[in-house]
Amino acid sequence: QKEVEQDPGPLSVPEGAIVSLNCTYSNSAFQYFMWYRQYSRKGPELLMYTYSSGNKEDGRFTAQVDKSSKYISLFIRDSQPSDSATYLCARGLNDYKLSFGAGTTVTVRA
Amino acid sequence: DVKVTQSSRYLVKRTGEKVFLECVQDMDHENMFWYRQDPGLGLRLIYFSYDVKMKEKGDIPEGYSVSREKKERFSLILESASTNQTSMYLCASSLEGGNQPQHFGDGTRLSIL
Numbered sequence: 426q427k428e429v430e431q432d433p434g435p436l437s438v439p440e441g442a443i444v445s446l447n448c449t450y451s452n453s454a455f456q457y458f459m460w461y462r463q464y465s466r467k468g469p470e471l472l473m474y475t476y477s478s479g480n481k482e483d484g485r486f487t488a489q490v491d492k493s494s495k496y497i498s499l500f501i502r503d504s505q506p507s508d509s510a511t512y513l514c515a516r517g518l519n520d521y522k523l524s525f526g527a528g529t530t531v532t533v534r535a
Numbered sequence: 536d537v538k539v540t541q542s543s544r545y546l547v548k549r550t551g552e553k554v555f556l557e558c559v560q561d562m563d564h565e566n567m568f569w570y571r572q573d574p575g576l577g578l579r580l581i582y583f584s585y586d587v588k589m590k591e592k593g594d595i596p597e598g599y600s601v602s603r604e605k606k607e608r609f610s611l612i613l614e615s616a617s618t619n620q621t622s623m624y625l626c627a628s629s630l631e632g633g634n635q636p637q638h639f640g641d642g643t644r645l646s647i648l
Binding site: 457459461466467468469470471474476513517518519520521522523525526527528 | 575
């Protein structure tokens with residue numbers, strides 16, 4: 426079983442819709458979580474970083490962590506065509522290493 | 536802003552060649568990482584370094600080695616390139632400690648013929 430499983434997608438939504446992205450993880454040790462956005466032919470760009478349960482907001486982005494269910498989510502409000510990208514979730518265990526999901530490709534239609 | 540620069544965006548090499556991929560970061564980060572990214576497999580850690588001249592194996596170190604002679608530079612070496620090493624290679628860096636977010640370069644797409 427992979428340490429981090431990500432909903433595979435792809436997702437296609439109309440402009441202005443809410444995008445919901447989800448990952449589950451299998452380890453219960455102290456850990457922290459990140460969401461990255463990756464445009465085609467570019468490297469991953471850090472969007473959100475959190476280590477506690479609950480919600481963290483940054484503009485149109487909300488990261489949600491539910492440690493009891495081992496579930497992490499990213500919500501994008503008022504989605505724009507410029508949000509079209511692949512989104513990666515990642516989990517760290519305080520040992521320098523990250524476990525990544527396989528990524529979900531999102532297309533926002535104008 | 537953190538800047539991680541990889542020396543080549545695209546590289547084509549032949550089987551058996553020794554290949555060097557270079558990465559430089561400008562934020563005085565202690566930690567540096569090398570990943571490969573393949574469709575359906577996500578990012579997999581090859582090697583990382585938490586200090587100059589220090590290196591640790593990641594999940595898939597076979598066929599690779601690394602060098603970190605200066606804090607800002609981390610090199611990945613394919614000792615004898617093989618076709619199954621055709622991939623996107625990503626370098627990342629982070630601040631000191633084992634729980635810091637990592638910042639990535641734009642990758643080197645390496646093809647081994």
